[in-house]
Amino acid sequence: MQQTSRSIFPSLSSVRRLVLLLGVGLGQVAGAAPTQPEAESTEAQIKQEQEVLKKREKRAQLTPITASVDDVTKPAFQLYVETDLPILGLTLVLQLGRLIKTQSAYCAPRCSAGDLNPIDRVTAGFYQPTWSLASDVAIFAVGGAAMALLMIDEGVWPAINDVVVIAESALAASAFAGLATLAVNRPRPFLYSDRAPLSVRNHPEGGLSFISGHSAVGFAIIVSTYIAMNRLHPKIGDPLPIISLAIGGAAMTFVTVGRVLGGNHFITDALAGVAIGTAFGILIPALHRAPVKVLPMASSQQVSITLLADF
């Protein structure tokens, strides 16, 4: 859209130049035409200003990271230095917030279930380390499977390009979940019984229940992978994107249930994680357009398609 606007209004970008042109035009109307050398110098000045404006416009453009110039249908997302580096930097730093927390849950080592809503009271006191381990393994498997799927589908370099966007979705979801857990300071379900060892209940991690980071990260991965697959396979009826979403959804349901049964999160924490993960899984890919843009143009004389790409 910006490129279209630029091509329509190439001459409206400099007030100075407009004033200059207006001055020349008025001078001509009044019959006070400039002498030959004056006109030449004015023309040269306009040309010089145009050059400066062109350079300024070029400077203001984003720097594309090009993964593949051989096949314009790959990768699914266009990366830019100026947007993707800050997204990665900020979300990575925000991951560290929970690691430096030293305060235990406010009611450690044992909290009262009377404070909880009826849904969350159902799982209060759960503690099962095996389920926690299973959910950890499953979430790594989901991430690895997403990477493997893209590598098989589009080759190594385009896949790495697209994995950056999927990782950004996961990191953004994790950063948001991390900030929420620190702000809400909700005790985990295992603080509502004596099943967990005291060292676990008194650990600073004990007050980081809301939102479930595992659910947020996992759902961000499967939704953004689905969007990548959907872009790579735009043909209607191609089952691959929806199959990838179905398998990912099943795996992530397992992870989410594992977090609740393991006593790490309440049901509401897990559901909020699903909502956050899905939201970032949609939002981050939406901020990354395809490397090639198709622009159909229709007029009374002709119908054409213009391909726009950054190199």
Added chain:
Amino acid sequence: MMILMITCLITLDATVAAKSVHDAAAASQPIGAGMTPIIPGGTDRLPAYQLFVETDLPILSLGLVMALSRLVRTQPANCRPLCPRSELNPLDRLTAGYYDPGWSVVSDVAVLSLLGGAFIALWADEGVIAALNDLLVIFESALSGAAFASFATLTLQRPRPFMYSTAAPAEKRNGNDAAMSFVSGHSAVAFGLAVSTFITFARIHPGKTWPWVVLAATLSAAGVVALGRVLGGNHFISDVVTGGIVGASFGVLVPAVHQSPITVVPTVSSQSVSLTLMGTF
């Protein structure tokens, strides 16, 4: 994003042009990387805002989770059941200890009236379908304000004014809602609704002065909300002033990220003068 351009003569009226754009969109092929527009059917009226699945769904989803996160908090105020007034700044000390549940009800009713009033006014102005489309953006403005306020209250854990006297029942002062004073969520929501409702009417009726009357009315109602929160002992003056700033900011920002369904670009050449209508599908 797929951009469809249809050049029309300057004499085409908006309804005909909009119909042409919709017809052309229906005939166009989807592109994988494009945004998915939400186009309300069953109406000839163009709403003020274009909704997209890829932006509006995350705004609603993230906003709802953030706004509701305060409901799961169980931790009471650190200084319960009575906090020392000496901690407060001189301005907020003026209302420390206030408690009046009647004013809290007034502010609740005023917030709901703002939302209901916006919907009824839009319905009367542009029909129910277009009104629902635009109300979603107004709701998103309010929700974003509530989400921001919710995160601020959870992080800062400021005790409410009623914690500074024994006027409120002990149960309330020992409750898990007692340390959520800064920022006022009600004020953020009310000012978000007030400003975004004004922007919506100003878009639908460009150049008219009566949207400013709408702004005066909605800001007055938002002022009642803020006053009710202070007199009810739920928030200090600084909480409602900052809540108002947060709400007004989202009231401007959220409509601004929603473009109009149709963009009109004037094109002038030596041969003709035309208007280009750009619709995003």
